[in-house]
Amino acid sequence: MASARRPRGPDARGLRLRFNCTPACRGAAVVVVTAVVVTVTAVVVTAVVAWSVR
Secondary structure, rough: OOOHHHHHHHHHHHHHHHHHHHOHHHHHHHHHHHHHHHHHHHHHHHHHHHHHOO
């Protein structure tokens, strides 16, 4: 499910079309997407570590 949020393939094209205003707007979109990906990855890693420590 986390992979669906990453800007790759058709998602990247849709993201570019949706945020096709200014470079600053696109930069903000990239920052938001990156933050979401990092957050999801951190949550998954934390869950895996907590489960394996059990």
